[in-house]
Amino acid sequence: MDDHTRNYAPYSALTFSFLAGGLAGATVALLLAPQSGKVTREILRRKLDDAADSARDLKDRAVRRGQDVREEATFRVEGAASALAGKARA
16 A cells, blocks of 8 residues: 555545534534424434535545546556557567
8 A cells, every 4th residue: 555545544534533423413412402302303304414415425526536546547557558568569
């Protein structure tokens, strides 16, 4: 594993942990808030919808980044293969 790959694993785990902790804290705060159950459920539903939207956005960005990395790797491998094929003929 190179240095570039190692930098992303802890960052993504930290980000996920931060988001999960924030969601758990918000849920507990809403459940213990002095409001009616109906109001609390509505607030909780909105927060969960927002969290789901954020998760979908994060997933979409990760997929796009993965596609970009794949395309770059393909370009580099094809370039290296062409260079090797040229040297083999010489």
